[in-house]
Amino acid sequence: MGIFYEDEHKTCYHYSTVELSVFKVFEVNETNNTVSEEINKSIILFILEGELYMNCNSFQNRLIKAGEMVLLPKNCCFYGRALKKSVIISCAFIQDIQFCNKYSLENLTNDIPEGFTYDFTILPIRERLHEFLILLKNYLYDGLGCTHFHNLKKQELFILFRGYYSKKELTSFFFPIAGKDLDFKDFVFTNYPQVNSIKEFAELANMTVATFNRRFKEAFEVSTHKWIATRKAERVLRDIRVTNKTLECIAVEHDFSSTAYLATFCKQQYGKSPSELRQQELKNCTSFKEGS
Numbered sequence: 001m002g003i004f005y006e007d008e009h010k011t012c013y014h015y016s017t018v019e020l021s022v023f024k025v026f027e028v029n030e031t032n033n034t035v036s037e038e039i040n041k042s043i044i045l046f047i048l049e050g051e052l053y054m055n056c057n058s059f060q061n062r063l064i065k066a067g068e069m070v071l072l073p074k075n076c077c078f079y080g081r082a083l084k085k086s087v088i089i090s091c092a093f094i095q096d097i098q099f100c101n102k103y104s105l106e107n108l109t110n111d112i113p114e115g116f117t118y119d120f121t122i123l124p125i126r127e128r129l130h131e132f133l134i135l136l137k138n139y140l141y142d143g144l145g146c147t148h149f150h151n152l153k154k155q156e157l158f159i160l161f162r163g164y165y166s167k168k169e170l171t172s173f174f175f176p177i178a179g180k181d182l183d184f185k186d187f188v189f190t191n192y193p194q195v196n197s198i199k200e201f202a203e204l205a206n207m208t209v210a211t212f213n214r215r216f217k218e219a220f221e222v223s224t225h226k227w228i229a230t231r232k233a234e235r236v237l238r239d240i241r242v243t244n245k246t247l248e249c250i251a252v253e254h255d256f257s258s259t260a261y262l263a264t265f266c267k268q269q270y271g272k273s274p275s276e277l278r279q280q281e282l283k284n285c286t287s288f289k290e291g292s
Contacts, residue, residue: 001142002142002143003142003143003144006143009143009144009145009146010143010145012146014146014147014148015145015146015147016145016146016147016150021092021145021150022091022092022093022147022150022151022153022154023089023090023091023092023136023140023150023153023154024089024090024092024140025087025088025089025090025136025137025140025141026087026088026090027085027086027087027088028050028052028082028085028086028088029082029085030082030083030084030085039072039073039074039075039076039078040074040075041074041092041093041094042071042072042073042074042092042093042094042095042177042189043071043072043090043091043092043093044069044070044071044072044090044091044093045064045069045070045072045088045089045090046069046088046089046090046091046125046133047064047065047066047067047068047069047086047087047088047125048066048087048088048089048125048133048134048137049066049085049086049087050065050066050082050083050084050085050086050087051063051064051065051066051082051083051084051086052064052080052081052082052083052086053080053081053083054070054078054079054080055077055078055079055080055238055241056070056072056073056076056077056078056120057073057076057077057078057230057231057234058230058234059119059120062120062122064080064122066086067124067125067130068122068123068124068125069122069123069124069125070120070121070122070123071121071173071174071176071177073176073177073189074177074186074189074190075189075190075192075193076176077231077234077235077237077238079238079241079242087137089133089136089137089140091154091157093154094186095177095182095183095185095186096182097154097158098158099158099159099161099162099170100158100159100162103162105174105177105178105179105182106178106179106180106182108167108170108171108174108175108178109178109179109180111167111168111170111171112171112175112178113168113171116171116172116175118172118175118176121169121172121173121175123165123169123173126164126165128160128163128164129157129160129161129164132156132157132160136153139153177189179219181215181218181219184205184215184216184219185219185220187205188201188216188219188220191204192228192231193231193235195228196255198212198213198224198225198228201224201228212224232254233265233269233270235254236250236254236262236265236266236269237266237269237270237277239253239254240266240274240277240278240281241277241278241281242281247259247262247274247275250262250274259274262274
């Protein structure tokens, strides 16, 4: 069914376009099965139907099935392919979320188990959350795009997380964006794709290089240089695997002086040439489809 007075809704100042909506619903079919988006906010993907394999930063070829959800951190390197027709709801949000008035992302750090290692946590969509998502999907299909509605539903979603998931599960799921220095982590996630050096990063943050490196190590538990180099390698790999860009174009976009330097970089990072990586992706797609 549709909504009454659709034109009035769509011309309202508070009506949100699809691009700016908190929630989106989209379908990926087998003929156009590539999923690749720029993630300019942190996003939760809820798989309602189908199955996909996903790559998020260093976590490669993770199989996600109907009834499961995953977190994609802001500006992460994300891409994947659907193995069958899939229906997905996404929820985009910024760092200042709360599960309730007394529990937020910052509180999650108090519940991190000793020795915990993040491994791209996949959580089940529990019954009450599934009911919420099905109704939400119908609202979105009907064209209910009021920003107030979206924000209220986002609040309801995180209350459901608080009510139907343990602190251990929430800590594991939101680990990449949780922490006590949320503003600094958000600054890093927002700006790292645009900076070319640690010095430039530190200047953008109005810090000395030494202070920036210290804050970075405290927030991410890895050196700034290693973290940035890893993110660059992931983006290079994504462009080789899921785009039709020429190797010359990829070399230029990622600041390599020639395709020869790009090939050397790929050999160092992944043990294969760019052409071999691209061919390997085609083989992976075939094997996933055969096993689905």
